[in-house]
Amino acid sequence: MPEPRTAPKGDPLTRQSLLDAAAAIMVEDGYAAATTRSVASRAGVNNALVYYYFGTMDELFLELFRHGAERSFERLEVALTSEQPLWGLWDLIHDFSGSALTMELIALANHRKAIRAEISAYSKRFRTRQLELLTGVLEGYGVNLDEWPVTSVVLLMAGISRYLLIEEAFDVQIGHRETVALIERHITALEGRRRVPRAAAKARA
Amino acid sequence: MPEPRTAPKGDPLTRQSLLDAAAAIMVEDGYAAATTRSVASRAGVNNALVYYYFGTMDELFLELFRHGAERSFERLEVALTSEQPLWGLWDLIHDFSGSALTMELIALANHRKAIRAEISAYSKRFRTRQLELLTGVLEGYGVNLDEWPVTSVVLLMAGISRYLLIEEAFDVQIGHRETVALIERHITALEGRRRVPRAAAKARA
DNA sequence: GTCTATAGCTGGATAGAC
DNA sequence: GTCTATCCAGCTATAGAC
Numbered sequence: 001m002p003e004p005r006t007a008p009k010g011d012p013l014t015r016q017s018l019l020d021a022a023a024a025i026m027v028e029d030g031y032a033a034a035t036t037r038s039v040a041s042r043a044g045v046n047n048a049l050v051y052y053y054f055g056t057m058d059e060l061f062l063e064l065f066r067h068g069a070e071r072s073f074e075r076l077e078v079a080l081t082s083e084q085p086l087w088g089l090w091d092l093i094h095d096f097s098g099s100a101l102t103m104e105l106i107a108l109a110n111h112r113k114a115i116r117a118e119i120s121a122y123s124k125r126f127r128t129r130q131l132e133l134l135t136g137v138l139e140g141y142g143v144n145l146d147e148w149p150v151t152s153v154v155l156l157m158a159g160i161s162r163y164l165l166i167e168e169a170f171d172v173q174i175g176h177r178e179t180v181a182l183i184e185r186h187i188t189a190l191e192g193r194r195r196v197p198r199a200a201a202k203a204r205a
Numbered sequence: 206m207p208e209p210r211t212a213p214k215g216d217p218l219t220r221q222s223l224l225d226a227a228a229a230i231m232v233e234d235g236y237a238a239a240t241t242r243s244v245a246s247r248a249g250v251n252n253a254l255v256y257y258y259f260g261t262m263d264e265l266f267l268e269l270f271r272h273g274a275e276r277s278f279e280r281l282e283v284a285l286t287s288e289q290p291l292w293g294l295w296d297l298i299h300d301f302s303g304s305a306l307t308m309e310l311i312a313l314a315n316h317r318k319a320i321r322a323e324i325s326a327y328s329k330r331f332r333t334r335q336l337e338l339l340t341g342v343l344e345g346y347g348v349n350l351d352e353w354p355v356t357s358v359v360l361l362m363a364g365i366s367r368y369l370l371i372e373e374a375f376d377v378q379i380g381h382r383e384t385v386a387l388i389e390r391h392i393t394a395l396e397g398r399r400r401v402p403r404a405a406a407k408a409r410a
Numbered sequence: 411g412t413c414t415a416t417a418g419c420t421g422g423a424t425a426g427a428c
Numbered sequence: 429g430t431c432t433a434t435c436c437a438g439c440t441a442t443a444g445a446c
Binding site: 029107108109111120123128147148154155156163166172175178 | 234235236237238308309311312313314315316321324325328329332333336352353354355356357359360361363364365366367368369371372374375376377379380381383384387
Binding site: 240241242243252253255256261262 | 420421422423424
């Protein structure tokens with residue numbers, strides 16, 4: 001579906017630059033810093049345009065989330081139907097890009113009902129799809145699903161990965177290397193060494 | 206040390222009620238809702254008192270964090286020197302109370318330098334102490350520390366626990382029960398069934 | 411589509427009365 | 429200690445000119 005049902009009004013470039021500006025500000029200074037003025041200013045336009053394009057800041061935030069969510073969903077499909085689904089899932093989950101923004105949106109959701117509902121619905125959909133696609137894979141690897149339920153495997157990978165990112169943001173890295181190695185050892189035991197390229201890994205200092 | 210070196214000025218009760226009010230508001234509506242006016246109003250006093258007691262909102266947030274951090278550190282000592290250190294650690298980490306506030310403070314830290322620094326320093330101290338106390342314990346249990354580094358055990362427990370709490374906040378609970386069971390199975394394998402009472406567990410719906 | 415101008419509100423912070 | 433009063437900054441949102 002390359003053509004949305006109702007084409008959003010206005011200049012698509014301006015619209016996108018507002019979304020990009022909002023994302024950048026949220027990552028750099030937190031969601032509270034993403035105001036109509038700061039976003040518009042960074043996008044190089046007047047703040048009244050935020051209302052012209054999105055109506056309210058809530059709508060802008062929602063659109064930002066939906067963009068990222070849709071992209072993640074597509075990447076999930078690719079990862080879990082690839083030759084090495086576990087490696088694909090790990091790389092996807094462990095990917096730095098987007099995580100900072102996601103965490104800001106989660107924080108934002110704490111006091112924005114619409115955003116909370118959107119994230120909640122999406123998370124369930126995402127998790128459900130993960131399970132659908134991964135159950136057969138783990139069965140194929142001969143994993144004992146009573147001892148290692150698919151949900152738990154997914155939760156462990158996601159949880160540890162998210163936690164490492166949070167700690168890194170606070171410059172705490174004690175034991176991170178060993179822990180990543182531990183996870184990757186287990187993945188290797190199931191589906192061999194990583195043969196697929198790590199998807200679009202960001203350079204890290 | 207029942208007497209602090211420099212007694213904070215003002216009425217200790219008012220001071221505490223301001224801190225309590227700030228904590229409650231942050232948990233309920235997010236850190237952005239904790240303003241001088243909202244905090245003072247909830248504490249039943251005038252908003253100018255926030256400045257009388259704390260000077261700035263930043264100082265209030267810092268004091269809030271330090272209180273919780275100190276309490277956590279004490280609980281860590283108790284847990285890790287108890288008869289069942291792993292169960293103690295798990296209960297401490299997995300405790301619901303305080304986690305919501307912690308997450309708000311983490312979000313807040315994203316754009317408040319002073320708070321970021323405080324959390325960073327505390328986290329390192331906390332992790333270091335965990336390792337000091339837990340290394341001997343795991344050795345005593347005959348754990349292969351090359352395969353399961355102490356840091357990784359701690360990170361896995363903390364990461365999964367935190368992630369479960371975040372998901373619960375979004376009403377996503379798919380696989381949570383099984384995953385908690387999995388972790389507790391492993392703890393049981395090392396140090397037997399839980400014999401110590403779960404510390405101050407909050408009732409959950 | 412993009413702008414200026416402005417209304418209306420909320421927040422941080424301070425001065426000074428009691 | 430606690431309050432009232434007030435200043436100023438910054439924000440959302442709208443009206444209307446170009």
